[in-house]
Amino acid sequence: MVRPSGAKNFAEYAAESLIPYVSSKFRNTSRVDVVWDRDLNDLLKNTARAKRGKVVRRRVVAETAIPRNWHDFLLVDENNTELFSFLSHALMESFEQENEQLVIIDGELVLCQPPLEDSLSLASCNHEEAFTRIMLHVAHAASQDHDKILVRAMDTVVVILAISTVPVLSPETEIWLAFELERSTDTWPLIQCYRVLDQIDLLHCRCSMR
Structure with missing residues (x-):
C-alpha cells in the first residue's frame, strides 16, 4: 500500500501518491490490475484486527x-x-492512457477502462484477501493474450501462490514477480523459481527413497 507521505x-x-504510482507502471505495460482486500464481515478476523492496535474509524x-496513525487506520x-x-474511482477518473487498460475491483464491481x-x-x-484473487487476474490476463505478466507483492504468500x-498456464506466458521490500524491489522470473523448487522436491523424494 502506497503510504500518504506529505498528503493532508x-x-x-x-492525486499526489497513488495516481502517479499507478500511472508510472504503464511505462512498461499495456494493462494494470489493482486488486484490493475485501471486507466480508468476518467477525473473528475483525476482532483479531481490532486487538492489534487502537481502532481509528474515519x-x-x-x-x-x-x-496520523496510518497503520491503525488500516x-x-x-x-x-x-x-x-x-x-478506485479516483484512479478511474484520472485515467487517460491511450491503448492501455486499467482494471480495478471495487467490492463486487469490476471497474475497467x-x-x-x-x-x-x-x-x-x-x-477476502487480495493475494489469492491476484492469481485470478493473472489467469485472466493470460487468457487475453498478455504473454508477459508481472505480479507485485509485499507478502511471501503471494510468492508461493504465483509460483503455483x-x-x-501456457508455456508461452512469462510470469515475473516483483517483491517489494521497504527500500528496494527484487524481480524474479517465476519459471526459474518453479524449476528450482521442482528440483528440490525431486531431490527430497530421492533422499526419502534411500
Missing part, C-alpha cells in the same frame, strides 16, 4: 484529513472499504 487529505493522497471523503475494515472505493472482455469472471471471486500458477 485523501484527495491529495490520491470517513473517507476527499477533504477528510489523513489520520486495521478497521470499514476504513479500508471506503478508502479502496474512493481510490476501456471495457474488459469477460469481466464477470473477475467479479465472481469471493475471496506456472505449470497451469
Whole structure:
C-alpha cells in the first residue's frame, strides 16, 4: 500500500501518491490490475484486527484529513472499504492512457477502462484477501493474450501462490514477480523459481527413497 507521505487529505493522497504510482507502471505495460482486500464481515478476523492496535474509524471523503496513525487506520475494515472505493474511482477518473487498460475491483464491481472482455469472471471471486484473487487476474490476463505478466507483492504468500500458477498456464506466458521490500524491489522470473523448487522436491523424494 502506497503510504500518504506529505498528503493532508485523501484527495491529495490520491492525486499526489497513488495516481502517479499507478500511472508510472504503464511505462512498461499495456494493462494494470489493482486488486484490493475485501471486507466480508468476518467477525473473528475483525476482532483479531481490532486487538492489534487502537481502532481509528474515519470517513473517507476527499477533504477528510489523513489520520496520523496510518497503520491503525488500516486495521478497521470499514476504513479500508471506503478508502479502496474512493481510490478506485479516483484512479478511474484520472485515467487517460491511450491503448492501455486499467482494471480495478471495487467490492463486487469490476471497474475497467476501456471495457474488459469477460469481466464477470473477475467479479465472481469471493475471496477476502487480495493475494489469492491476484492469481485470478493473472489467469485472466493470460487468457487475453498478455504473454508477459508481472505480479507485485509485499507478502511471501503471494510468492508461493504465483509460483503455483506456472505449470497451469501456457508455456508461452512469462510470469515475473516483483517483491517489494521497504527500500528496494527484487524481480524474479517465476519459471526459474518453479524449476528450482521442482528440483528440490525431486531431490527430497530421492533422499526419502534411500
